[in-house]
Amino acid sequence: MPVSPDAPIEITAFKWVPGFAQGLVRDLRIRWALEEIGRPYRVRLHDVLQPRPPEYFLEQPFGQVPTYKDDEVELFESGAILIHLGLQDERLLPGDRAGQMRGIAWLIAALNSVEPAILPMILLNITSKGEAWTDEARPKFLERITSRLKCVSDALGDKQWLEDRFTIADIMMVTVLRQLRGTGILDGFPNVAALVKRGEERPAFQRALADQLAVFEANQPQPEGATA
Numbered sequence: 001m002p003v004s005p006d007a008p009i010e011i012t013a014f015k016w017v018p019g020f021a022q023g024l025v026r027d028l029r030i031r032w033a034l035e036e037i038g039r040p041y042r043v044r045l046h047d048v049l050q051p052r053p054p055e056y057f058l059e060q061p062f063g064q065v066p067t068y069k070d071d072e073v074e075l076f077e078s079g080a081i082l083i084h085l086g087l088q089d090e091r092l093l094p095g096d097r098a099g100q101m102r103g104i105a106w107l108i109a110a111l112n113s114v115e116p117a118i119l120p121m122i123l124l125n126i127t128s129k130g131e132a133w134t135d136e137a138r139p140k141f142l143e144r145i146t147s148r149l150k151c152v153s154d155a156l157g158d159k160q161w162l163e164d165r166f167t168i169a170d171i172m173m174v175t176v177l178r179q180l181r182g183t184g185i186l187d188g189f190p191n192v193a194a195l196v197k198r199g200e201e202r203p204a205f206q207r208a209l210a211d212q213l214a215v216f217e218a219n220q221p222q223p224e225g226a227t228a
Contacts (some may be wrong), residue, residue, distance in 0.1 A: 002031075003211055007040035011081075012060070012067045013212070015045040015219040020126055022216050023209055026078045027066035029175050031208035033082055033168060037089045045215065079111050079172065086168040093167050106162045106169030115176045117141075117148040122179060145185060153189040160198065174199030 013027035052063040059067045060076040068081040086093035120141045186193040
């Protein structure tokens, strides 16, 4: 397994998050990529319920996870980290320049064109659930999501992956689209739903997800007054 306390690569992650976020925290993207290429990594954990240490903001200006460092670079932002890994290994990006740039373009599309359309729906369903304004806002947000998903669906067509083969673009798009789990929104786009399913069925994804969830399970907060 790539997770190793002595590995030269280090990422940061949260040691626990609430159930709605488990399996969605963005260190999963990096774990998955590293599993695909069999590169060991160690994990430095932070408490999501506590402020990040001041020095952490020197690594990640917004206090988020993940950060990444190896013998060559120190990075933040999951997209930048995936690009770094992809350019190092042809299992994550093609060796030719044109193929690399297409994969990177799709990765950025997942972050810039698709994810911003999804995040307001998460706001409606979780953080602002039950507030009066959400009923009026929901159709507008849903229209924007479905518009973006139609674009992805049309571009994907009958391909297995966003390009001719699996790349970091698929890692990013699948993990972005997984944020719609439980909403039924992807049901209207069978080829996009199938893309997500194919990604989730990859052994590397399964290992990455299991490692993330194992951390959350091991650090589950105890109910107030409970004893270990």
